[in-house]
Amino acid sequence: MTDALEPADEHLVSLSKDGSLHAFNSLVERYQGPVFNLCARLIGDRGAAEDAAQEAFLSAYRSLSRFEGGSFRSWLFRIAANECKDELRRRSRRPSESLANHGIDDDHPFDAPDPSEGAPEYLERIAVGEGIQSALMSLQFEQRQAIVLSDVHGYHYEEIARITGTNVGTVKSRIHRGRERLRGILLERPELFGRRGRSDD
Amino acid sequence: MRIVNVLQRHSWYGRNASAFVDGELLPPEVRRFEAHLAGCGACASAVADAREWKALAGSLPDAALPRSFRLTPAMAAAAKPGPNAGRAAVPYLGLVRAGAGLSLAAFAAVVAFAAFDSGGPNGGRDGATAASIEIQDAAGGGATDSSSNKYAAPESTAPQLGPASGGGVSSSGFSTATVVSSLPVAPSAVAATPGPGEGVSRASDDSGGEGGLAGGYPLEARDSAEKESGRGMLVIGLGLVAAAMLALLGALEVIRRIQRP
Numbered sequence A: 001m002t003d004a005l006e007p008a009d010e011h012l013v014s015l016s017k018d019g020s021l022h023a024f025n026s027l028v029e030r031y032q033g034p035v036f037n038l039c040a041r042l043i044g045d046r047g048a049a050e051d052a053a054q055e056a057f058l059s060a061y062r063s064l065s066r067f068e069g070g071s072f073r074s075w076l077f078r079i080a081a082n083e084c085k086d087e088l089r090r091r092s093r094r095p096s097e098s099l100a101n102h103g104i105d106d107d108h109p110f111d112a113p114d115p116s117e118g119a120p121e122y123l124e125r126i127a128v129g130e131g132i133q134s135a136l137m138s139l140q141f142e143q144r145q146a147i148v149l150s151d152v153h154g155y156h157y158e159e160i161a162r163i164t165g166t167n168v169g170t171v172k173s174r175i176h177r178g179r180e181r182l183r184g185i186l187l188e189r190p191e192l193f194g195r196r197g198r199s200d201d
Numbered sequence B: 001m002r003i004v005n006v007l008q009r010h011s012w013y014g015r016n017a018s019a020f021v022d023g024e025l026l027p028p029e030v031r032r033f034e035a036h037l038a039g040c041g042a043c044a045s046a047v048a049d050a051r052e053w054k055a056l057a058g059s060l061p062d063a064a065l066p067r068s069f070r071l072t073p074a075m076a077a078a079a080k081p082g083p084n085a086g087r088a089a090v091p092y093l094g095l096v097r098a099g100a101g102l103s104l105a106a107f108a109a110v111v112a113f114a115a116f117d118s119g120g121p122n123g124g125r126d127g128a129t130a131a132s133i134e135i136q137d138a139a140g141g142g143a144t145d146s147s148s149n150k151y152a153a154p155e156s157t158a159p160q161l162g163p164a165s166g167g168g169v170s171s172s173g174f175s176t177a178t179v180v181s182s183l184p185v186a187p188s189a190v191a192a193t194p195g196p197g198e199g200v201s202r203a204s205d206d207s208g209g210e211g212g213l214a215g216g217y218p219l220e221a222r223d224s225a226e227k228e229s230g231r232g233m234l235v236i237g238l239g240l241v242a243a244a245m246l247a248l249l250g251a252l253e254v255i256r257r258i259q260r261p
Helices: A009-017 A021-043 A046-062 A072-093 A119-137 A141-152 A157-164 A168-186 A195-200 B002-015 B017-021 B027-037 B041-058 B073-078 B093-119 B127-139 B154-160 B162-166 B176-182 B187-192 B199-208 B213-258
Strands: none
Touching (some): A021 B073, A072 A141, A072 A157, A119 A168, A141 B041, A168 B002
């Protein structure tokens, strides 16, 4: 994750605990991409994900003294996921800020244009991304969290269990049920899903 | 029976299709799964779809970063220990909070009711009790009217209000005379109360119907004391439940703080 010239997380955490904001901001810069990506996939709204990500870093800074080692990234992801859940709860209590009013069609939160691709490819990529995000948002938060951590961020079940504060069996069950639901949703959209699966049969 | 076994075995493959795709099965389980896949089109299709989904999700580009999330010195200075980090791992915290709130509310309601019933207006006493107070008033030379009869005898009401402010109701502090003389009068008794001078005979008639005046006081006192005792037990019980819920809530809060990442 870090090359040989960059200080290890442990060193930066230690400096941060000693009061170095510069060291903590080095950690922020290292992980703000994955953290924002996680928040964006869990919340499905760019503005809300931005709020949650910023809150996650603030919360991490606040509780840094209680970090007792292990993977800093996983610890940060756990805080970020908690912030996302809080953000969704807050918005569900305030209908004016409901995510339903921030349709992902109006704001492409996840895909920046790639200079090397043409407009048709970009538009198709946008459509696929929105279709996947829309399907993800139909899952329960815990299922979505497990699937995003596994399939988008590449975590193993044991690490997901640590991040989510559950056990491996629960993670396995959440991923299985979530994928079953996604399968049901996406098979109805052959432009997104099923082409390769059906051709394999 | 054989069909059930087949379905159960198949259910295992269905449940573990995702784990198989994710490489989370043990080597013997993988071999077992692969052997099953060779002859099961449904499971093969589920595995193919899971792989396709995984490839699709893995191919998603990262969300474009909207801005830097670096903390400014002002943000860092404002950041103080807060309630967010790590609170997800404590189970049933919300349930215990609700339980503690309900227990306290029930406790407060019963205490308030007990205090009101003891010292407040129209406390729901029966006609015989009202009558006995009426007799006492009459015997003491006090004229009864509808307004003064709504409450207990003036000289004995004040001590009765003690438990209301103290929050505890117990029968231990009541003498027989106090219990009898301090009880409020029921509305029916008030409505039936005649004017001055008539009260004694009416009350004597009512009391006499239940065994006479001489024997009425101890029985009423015992009934009242039993009621007070039952109410006291209810208040104490609810108080204990509320205290237990608060203690549990405190313990969970401590665990929550310890478990913060």
